[in-house]
Amino acid sequence: MPGLVAASDGRAAARTAGRRRGAAAGFSIRAGVTTASWPRRAADASVTRLCTRPRAGTLVACPGTRFPAGHRHASHSAAPGSRVNGAVPAFADLGDGLLVLVLVVAALVILVVGIRLSRVAEALARATGLGEAVVGGALLGASTSLSGAVVSVSAAGAGAVDLAASNAVGGIAAQTFFLAVADLCHRGANLEHAAASTENMANAALLALMLALVLLYPYLPDWQIAGVFVGTPLLFAVYIGGLRGVARIRTQPMWLPLRTRHTRLEPVAAVAGVAAGSRCRLLLEFVPLAAIMAVAGWLVAAAGVECAARLEARQSVVGALLTAVITSLPELVTTLAAVRIGALQLAVGGIIGGNTFDVLFLAFADVAYRDGSLYHAIAADVTFWIVLSLVMTAVLSYGLVRRERHGPANIGSESLAVLAIYLGALFLQLG
Known part of the structure; x- marks a missing residue:
């Protein structure tokens, strides 16, 4: 169909432009694919190939993609052994051991600074009178997720669409898995029962809605305003409106979960004590910590793309399982710490609210991606992680409503299902 052919040609040109801009941004984006030109196979010199995992030395197009005669993929015209797309010398010239060391050091920085940043964000939110839902969904989620946001934005700006998107949704799946791990560490009633909260359930519904919108966007017309997909502002609006709704649910609840002897609530006295602190001092501490997290996130993005190139790994795998x-390490540590001190609602709210903020990584990345709609360019592997995150969120929401007191092996049945779903996904992706 002529219309589809034209659209495919435009998308191919857009991807080529994105890879060229990736060279300027200092990223090596090749995913194990090198070639000098598109082969001429038919009378019209167009090519249609099955969309499978590429082998080294080949370039693969999805079904229905057609390319005009003489089309050359300039960004991949490289001799064997040469660097592609002009990688950052600081990373391209590093040995494998030093590259891994960069990732490890950046991970430690994110871990240590993220823990401190989350505590400052929590104190700042309490000092301003905000509730746990807003703490987890906005300030705490944004602070601990800042490095992940930088990874997605940096990758999208360099044209690494799959890395940008899989880093976002892979973090949602990983953090939901961390919550199930926290349930294993909690003694007494299951975490879903003890941390019952209308705010957490509302945040889970908001998360499911935003993930569903991301799944819907590729099936809508690719309409853009100033290079940004028209659905991206809607994600921001839904997020802000959802947080306001959650805040109203906290102050004016229409119904409340049944209180039992296992239900834990955050002490009001602790909130009042924190509110007496200096807001200015907390802000002065928050800003430099956030800047350090941003730099560490950029290091993870650059080193992650370089690792993907050297290992000939798919960007979606590197994004979802590495970066x-x-x-997400700060969320793991802060969640376990919250469970240990008995702040169960904050533990659950921090994960669900942080996951909701992570969906905005895709919105930020779409703004940074200058070659069309990011949602229309993501691969099927990334869609797999979006659906997986939605399934895990639905299972968690069901557990928060059902509130099972005790499950198998002293863990909630829903937490056990979340563990099995995530580990099964790892097996499928790495097998």
Whole structure:
């Protein structure tokens, strides 16, 4: 169909432009694919190839993609052994051991600074009178997720669409898995029962809505305003409106979960004590910590793309299983710490609210991606992680409503399901 052919040609040109801009940004984006030109296979010199995992030395197009005669993929015209897309010398010239060391050091920085940043954000939110839902969904989620946001934005600006998107949704899946791990560490009733909260359930519904919108966007017309997909502002609006709704639910609840002897609530006295602190001092501490997290996130993005190039790994795998897990380490530590001190609602709210903020990584990345709609360019592997995150969120929401007191092996049945779903996904992606 002529219309589809034209659209495919435009998208191919856009991807080529994105890879060229990736060279200027200092990223090596090749995912194990090198070639000098497109082969001429038919009378019209167009090519249609099956969309499978590429082998070294080949370039693969999705079904229905057509390319005009003489089309050359300039960004991949490199001799064997040469660097592609002009990688950052500081990373391209590093040995494998030093490259891994950069990732490890950046991960440690994100871990240590992220823990401190989350505590400052929590104190700042309490000092301003905000509730746990806003703490987890906005300030705490944004602060601990800052490095992940930088990874997605940096990758999208360099044209690494799959890395940018999989880093976002892979983090959601990993952090939901961390919550199930926290349930394993909690003694007494299951975490879903003890941390019952209308705000947490509302945040989970908001998260599911935003993930569903991301799944819907690729099926809508690719309409853009100033190079940004028209659905991106809607994600921001839904997020802000959802947080306001959650705040109203906290102050004016229409119904409340049944209180039992296992239900834990945050002490009001602790909130009042924090509110007496200096807001200015907290802000002065928050800003430099956030800047350090941003720099560490950029290091993870650059080193992650370089690792993907050297290992000939798919960007979606690197994003979902490497950069996403590294940038999610603060959430793991803060969640376990919250469970240990009995702040169960904050533990659950921090994960769910942080996951909701992580969906905005895709919105930020779409703004940074200058070659069309990011949602229309993501691969099927990334869609897999979006659906997986939605399934895990639905299971968690069901557990928060059902509130099972005791499950198998002293863990909630829903937490057990979340563990199995995530580990099964790892097996499928790495197998």
